[in-house]
Amino acid sequence: MAKFTKKKEGDLPAVSTASLPDIVFMLLFFFMTVTTMKDSSLMVANTLPNASEIKKLEKKDRVIYIYVGTPTQEYQKVFGTEPKIQLNDKFANVDEVGSFILAERAKKPQELQNVLTTALKVDKEANMGLITDIKQQLREVNALKVNYTTYEGDAFNNLQ
Amino acid sequence: MPRRKGAPEVNAGSMADIAFLLLIFFLVTTTIETDAGLDRMLPPIEPPEQDVVIKQKNIFTVNINRNGQLLVEDNLMEIKDLREAATAFLENGADGSCTYCKGKKDPSSSDNPTKAIISLKNDRETKYSTYITVQNELVGAYNDLRNREAQRLYGSDFTTMESKYLDPETPSNVRDELKDKVKRIQDMFPQKLSEAETTTD
Numbered sequence: 213m214a215k216f217t218k219k220k221e222g223d224l225p226a227v228s229t230a231s232l233p234d235i236v237f238m239l240l241f242f243f244m245t246v247t248t249m250k251d252s253s254l255m256v257a258n259t260l261p262n263a264s265e266i267k268k269l270e271k272k273d274r275v276i277y278i279y280v281g282t283p284t285q286e287y288q289k290v291f292g293t294e295p296k297i298q299l300n301d302k303f304a305n306v307d308e309v310g311s312f313i314l315a316e317r318a319k320k321p322q323e324l325q326n327v328l329t330t331a332l333k334v335d336k337e338a339n340m341g342l343i344t345d346i347k348q349q350l351r352e353v354n355a356l357k358v359n360y361t362t363y364e365g366d367a368f369n370n371l372q
Numbered sequence: 373m374p375r376r377k378g379a380p381e382v383n384a385g386s387m388a389d390i391a392f393l394l395l396i397f398f399l400v401t402t403t404i405e406t407d408a409g410l411d412r413m414l415p416p417i418e419p420p421e422q423d424v425v426i427k428q429k430n431i432f433t434v435n436i437n438r439n440g441q442l443l444v445e446d447n448l449m450e451i452k453d454l455r456e457a458a459t460a461f462l463e464n465g466a467d468g469s470c471t472y473c474k475g476k477k478d479p480s481s482s483d484n485p486t487k488a489i490i491s492l493k494n495d496r497e498t499k500y501s502t503y504i505t506v507q508n509e510l511v512g513a514y515n516d517l518r519n520r521e522a523q524r525l526y527g528s529d530f531t532t533m534e535s536k537y538l539d540p541e542t543p544s545n546v547r548d549e550l551k552d553k554v555k556r557i558q559d560m561f562p563q564k565l566s567e568a569e570t571t572t573d
Contacts, residue, residue, distance in 0.1 A: 227383060242395060242398065267412060270540055331409065343500060343503070347567075352420070355391060359410065361407050361503060367509065
């Protein structure tokens, strides 16, 4: 019947969704550029202290990270609650730090090997004894440039 | 009998607007994460060739004990007073060779900023957060003095000049210009912050 085949008057024309892929791609590229890959998952508690006189760590390829803190809940049964060192994806003892630095340094391109910085990401509850041992290890392998990674903030918040 | 049409087509015309809204939202809120912290140099392991004799008055000793208390030049001190004390020590200028210092010229304190050394010692039981606070205050003392001189000479803060100099996105001609300025200010107040081995007792 004509009544059913007739097109309604006020019908909207279908919107073209041809540009939708472009938008999605744009979003995709945006996230691709912004996302930084996390290369190792943290196995230690890592609440950094605050400091105000900080410098930014530019150029991620010139940085070697060392994490220190108490093991997280799931590792506490095995590793206890004393602060531990995490190198890449595993716990390590103090005497392994030196060889770790040497191994990491060897992986970097030749021209960067002399300008590497060691970033110490240490939980604020850790004791200095362990840090001093790490510093001694770093001195032994001549990795003298260190950065105590902190959050930006008032340093006196640490004391509470 | 009611006629059942297919589901009505949803208007997707505003999809692009929504996508843009999201895009702008993320653009504004996302900060590409860069780590920041206190840069320090460790002393080399080999001892220097000849022994260097340093006068006691040129050394500013800071000791942190296991309870986070400070012993500065053999006196107990609160951490909040440390920056001021360190600043006063650094720019004391007892021998008068430092023309830009505004210190008291106390003969029992440092000769001039290039000779002044801050020695930081800590206990093995000292908490890391306390140590960082003390480091921060000492670096802050240097930065305060450097900022003051940079303001006087170039009308800009040393810290902003330095971060601009270190920023890889700064054009190279600007960086070359900044290099001399930064170097000059650094030489006026060289950062001599010694960290000796920890005392165990």
